[in-house]
Amino acid sequence: MAKGKKDLDLSTEEKIMEAARKVFTEKGYAAARTRDIAEESGINLALLNYYFRSKEKLFELVMLERVNKLFGAIIPILNDESSTLEEKIEGIAGSYIDLLTEHPDLPIFVLSEIRNRPEKFAALVNARDHRVTKSVFMKQLIERKLSVSPFHILINLLGMTVFPFVGKPVLSKLVGNEAEFDALIKQRKELIPMWIKMMLN
Amino acid sequence: MAKGKKDLDLSTEEKIMEAARKVFTEKGYAAARTRDIAEESGINLALLNYYFRSKEKLFELVMLERVNKLFGAIIPILNDESSTLEEKIEGIAGSYIDLLTEHPDLPIFVLSEIRNRPEKFAALVNARDHRVTKSVFMKQLIERKLSVSPFHILINLLGMTVFPFVGKPVLSKLVGNEAEFDALIKQRKELIPMWIKMMLN
């Protein structure tokens, strides 16, 4: 075996990954130090390079996970052949709000890292591109013969759903405290589909 | 005079500020190097510290500018005593889209820096807090006796307006190219007020 791991003891390797997820997501690539990750996972600094070759490589793995998580939450819904347009709208708002309630800084992490180094991460997005653009969801929108581009509806759905999390550091203070803000967000699981459906006429 | 500048030749100081705006906004605080800023402004590295004491202090100035720009675009509109609710909605969508078309990475810059160091920048937001919360706009929303919290309307308005810029690196690829995406955004100046007004009933 090339490297005698991966059978049972993902232990050390997985401890590093877990710490990497946390530190990278909290601070972003540039501000995260390999020593932070080592300390967070309770391992020796050299082990990070032993298992992952470099900070950069480790980050790429974390980034890939995050992008997959972000796209993975909607792509299956967008492409479900058996659900109606309305059901998809409910599904997207619902599952995204659930996901982002658990991982509130997922979108801002991914978006700001992509913006910091677009060349590097363009491929990550492009690879998942068509599964949105040519989705059943988009076809169903087109069938409705809207007076505006279907992309507007998609942008509105994502904007109303995701933006509260992106703007959370600012918005939660406006609303009051974080608990009140979270309560508002929970309400939006049902409100957003209602508003979006209004736009379909 | 304590320091013999600020009469005519803001030249050097302003050259550094200009470069700092660009480099910080492009890369974020952590990834921006003082040497980048020096090179970008064509000055000697030591001048940065001579004029601004430290990278940190220089950044604080840039950050303050950015936050002011972001809030400054809506606070006057939110608090205009003479305009109707509907006019304010049109004004916010319009002026924000204009501002962000010129400075597309303003929101993601501010939001990600606040998220990276919330303690440091909490005060910046708090100071401008009440001018949103207790704005004429919010009062006008309350008068409408909506079935949902007025904050939902504010979040929707900001979400639909700002999110396209936050998500631009991803969304513009979905839509096609950047030009098409910009065209869509331009349409939204009139569409967003229409959608928001629908929500007021």
Next chain:
DNA sequence: AATTTTATTAATCAAACGATTAAATATTTT
């Protein structure tokens, strides 16, 4: 049991980076 491979540690390297210093040049004040 001996040997080879894998895992882990402490120490350290080299480059990057923010910051400072001391000297030189320019500008302002007297």
Next chain:
DNA sequence: AAAATATTTAATCGTTTGATTAATAAAATT
């Protein structure tokens, strides 16, 4: 014009940071 102050430069200092190395411990293989 001389003196004082402000501006600019080149060189360099001290840390931080990603990465490596050499030695050791543990595990797997023979």
